[in-house]
Amino acid sequence: MVLFLLAVVAITATVNLAVALLWLTSIGRGIAPYRVDAAGNVLLAAAHVPAAVYVWTTLVTLTLVAGRSLVAVAQLRAGGDAVARMVGGVPVDRATTAPDERRLLNIVDEMAIASGVAVPRVYVLPDEPGVNAFAAGDAPNQAAIAVTAGALRRLTRDELQAVVGHEFSHVLNGDMRLNLRMIGVLAGILFLGEIGQFLLRASGRRRGRGHGRGGLVLLGLVLTVIGYVGLFFGRLLRAAVSRQREHLADASSIQFTRNPDGLAGALAVIGSLDEGSLVRHRHAETLGHMFFAEGIRLWLQSVFATHPPLPERIAQIAPRFVVADYLRRRARALDGAAPDAAAVAPGSARRQTSAAASPSTHPAAAVVASVGRPAPAHVEHATRVLAAVPAVVRDAANDRAAAPALLVALALAPDEAARKEQLAILERRDAARAQQAGRLADPARALPPPLRLPVVELALASLRPLDQPARDAVVADLLGITQAEPRASLETLVLVTLARQQLAGRAARAAPVKHRSILEVADDARLVLSLLAHAGVAGGGGAPAALGRGLVALRLPATPPVPLEKIGVSRVGAALDRLRQLAPFVKRELLEACADTVTADAHIAPAEAELLRAVATTLDCPVPPLLEGGAAEATVP
Numbered sequence: 001m002v003l004f005l006l007a008v009v010a011i012t013a014t015v016n017l018a019v020a021l022l023w024l025t026s027i028g029r030g031i032a033p034y035r036v037d038a039a040g041n042v043l044l045a046a047a048h049v050p051a052a053v054y055v056w057t058t059l060v061t062l063t064l065v066a067g068r069s070l071v072a073v074a075q076l077r078a079g080g081d082a083v084a085r086m087v088g089g090v091p092v093d094r095a096t097t098a099p100d101e102r103r104l105l106n107i108v109d110e111m112a113i114a115s116g117v118a119v120p121r122v123y124v125l126p127d128e129p130g131v132n133a134f135a136a137g138d139a140p141n142q143a144a145i146a147v148t149a150g151a152l153r154r155l156t157r158d159e160l161q162a163v164v165g166h167e168f169s170h171v172l173n174g175d176m177r178l179n180l181r182m183i184g185v186l187a188g189i190l191f192l193g194e195i196g197q198f199l200l201r202a203s204g205r206r207r208g209r210g211h212g213r214g215g216l217v218l219l220g221l222v223l224t225v226i227g228y229v230g231l232f233f234g235r236l237l238r239a240a241v242s243r244q245r246e247h248l249a250d251a252s253s254i255q256f257t258r259n260p261d262g263l264a265g266a267l268a269v270i271g272s273l274d275e276g277s278l279v280r281h282r283h284a285e286t287l288g289h290m291f292f293a294e295g296i297r298l299w300l301q302s303v304f305a306t307h308p309p310l311p312e313r314i315a316q317i318a319p320r321f322v323v324a325d326y327l328r329r330r331a332r333a334l335d336g337a338a339p340d341a342a343a344v345a346p347g348s349a350r351r352q353t354s355a356a357a358s359p360s361t362h363p364a365a366a367v368v369a370s371v372g373r374p375a376p377a378h379v380e381h382a383t384r385v386l387a388a389v390p391a392v393v394r395d396a397a398n399d400r401a402a403a404p405a406l407l408v409a410l411a412l413a414p415d416e417a418a419r420k421e422q423l424a425i426l427e428r429r430d431a432a433r434a435q436q437a438g439r440l441a442d443p444a445r446a447l448p449p450p451l452r453l454p455v456v457e458l459a460l461a462s463l464r465p466l467d468q469p470a471r472d473a474v475v476a477d478l479l480g481i482t483q484a485e486p487r488a489s490l491e492t493l494v495l496v497t498l499a500r501q502q503l504a505g506r507a508a509r510a511a512p513v514k515h516r517s518i519l520e521v522a523d524d525a526r527l528v529l530s531l532l533a534h535a536g537v538a539g540g541g542g543a544p545a546a547l548g549r550g551l552v553a554l555r556l557p558a559t560p561p562v563p564l565e566k567i568g569v570s571r572v573g574a575a576l577d578r579l580r581q582l583a584p585f586v587k588r589e590l591l592e593a594c595a596d597t598v599t600a601d602a603h604i605a606p607a608e609a610e611l612l613r614a615v616a617t618t619l620d621c622p623v624p625p626l627l628e629g630g631a632a633e634a635t636v637p
Contacts, residue, residue: 104164156330414489518555522556
């Protein structure tokens with residue numbers, strides 16, 4: 001904030017200085033006031049700049065800076081997709097069969113399932129031979145991850161996983177939103193320089209040497225010089241903010257994968273390449289602070305660099321790592337490997353596997369502590385989950401045309417008669433989708449509870465690229481069939497709630513903070529806790545006690561739980577929308593109360609664990625999979 005204010009002050013002072021000089025030099029053109037004495041001599045008034053000139057210059061300058069910043073922020077409200085496209089990103093089709101793209105999607109899916117966030121949309125920068133990547137978005141559940149073509153082709157699987165883990169850290173630690181805001185700030189302080197460069201280009205295209213062309217050149221030069229003032233402070237601002245976030249992301253990547261050689265190896269590969277991590281797109285300067293490694297070459301690199309030097313990063317994450325030895329072993333391994341086997345880095349054989357964590361003595365606190373902090377066991381669990389999904393379900397989830405029918409199939413009632421009635425309702429809206437859902441009903445119903453939520457997330461990731469009317473139609477289909485069922489299952493409530501949130505038109509925007517006390521949304525909290533209380537106890541007999549634990553955690557008066565038959569999809573969705581607008585520390589209390597409610601009987605069944613995680617996801621508090629005793633194997637069929 002201090003650097004930004006200094007930048008604005010410096011730009012405003014420079015503009016005022018330029019205007020004052022232009023004003024004073026205009027005296028020779030007869031603009032200055034004068035008077036004639038008794039002898040007929042013309043006397044020029046003392047040269048000075050009226051105060052009004054400074055006032056108006058300052059107001060106009062501040063208006064331009066603030067206006068451009070606001071416009072940039074508004075343009076980026078579309079989220080990470082807008083940023084990825086800004087640098088030439090091409091979305092990767094989730095149904096792709098290209099080996100490099102398929103490997104990238106698998107890695108991103110694993111990290112998303114392991115961390116509990118919605119599966120990000122994946123982009124490739126096809127014209128960039130350097131090794132680089134970035135994550136962008138305004139909300140954790142609507143992120144986009146972009147990888148350069150160089151990273152896709154040159155990195156092994158372990159190295160690419162480490163890079164993706166680094167970018168997921170930016171998703172989980174809130175850096176994405178900070179980075180987007182910084183783009184808006186930089187756009188404002190660089191705007192005058194951009195106007196100057198535009199005027200210089202326009203004067204170059206203008207024929208002749210008239211006064212008009214000379215004026216354009218002079219004004220363009222003045223604004224370009226002023227732009228360098230903004231560029232100086234802009235680069236300084238980015239460097240000040242970004243370097244520490246990059247250290248944090250490196251540390252988090254190793255926390256996720258327990259493979260420091262993978263991340264150090266990716267940095268070593270960048271250092272060994274002629275093009276390194278450079279990004280050639282004209283917007284690389286704007287996004288420099290978002291990249292995995294330095295995207296542009298800078299004068300005074302040690303001062304303005306947005307990333308720590310590569311040797312420093314390698315020394316911090318793997319002190320015993322020897323770059324030359326690693327590159328030699330890597331080259332030998334890749335030379336002797338088949339194309340598919342080349343995805344494995346030499347360091348993967350030495351990867352440390354974390355021991356299973358012992359059960360926590362305070363499960364609720366453990367759930368809250370795990371938010372944004374997946375462990376290697378969660379990544380291994382996610383790998384096994386993806387491998388366990390039947391091919392027919394996985395293909396449908398990755399197919400944009402089949403994913404809506406798969407969601408419908410997952411939402412169908414278990415009763416045969418009710419299911420036929422639901423499909424008949426859907427057939428009146430979309431006969432082809434109803435038939436496809438009918439074919440997918442059996443494999444969808446056969447999915448064990450630990451696989452349902454990951455499959456739903458994969459299907460929603462395939463649907464997010466659709467235009468808004470098509471997304472609204474998917475949600476309408478789900479609401480139509482669930483309303484035909486007198487009592488929707490908990491799994492169906494989870495599915496429809498996630499679909500409503502992630503496919504909504506406002507999904508790319510972070511929820512504004514409107515409530516700073518749980519008392520402002522007490523009824524919504526009771527409704528959600530009642531839902532969890534019914535899920536967390538067998539037969540519903542212990543629901544009042546379970547709800548009581550949650551209400552005590554929130555310091556709310558005891559009340560009976562809301563009957564399950566009165567907890568409909570619409571009520572739950574509306575309640576979660578309002579709870580999502582709680583202040584962060586109040587969200588923490590609510591999430592701990594949810595965990596207290598679910599663990600009232602000292603046991604978390606797979607179905608209620610996924611319900612708890614779904615509620616956490618809608619609150620933008622991603623919870624990793626709840627592993628039985630910390631062992632991933634216990635929850636995978």
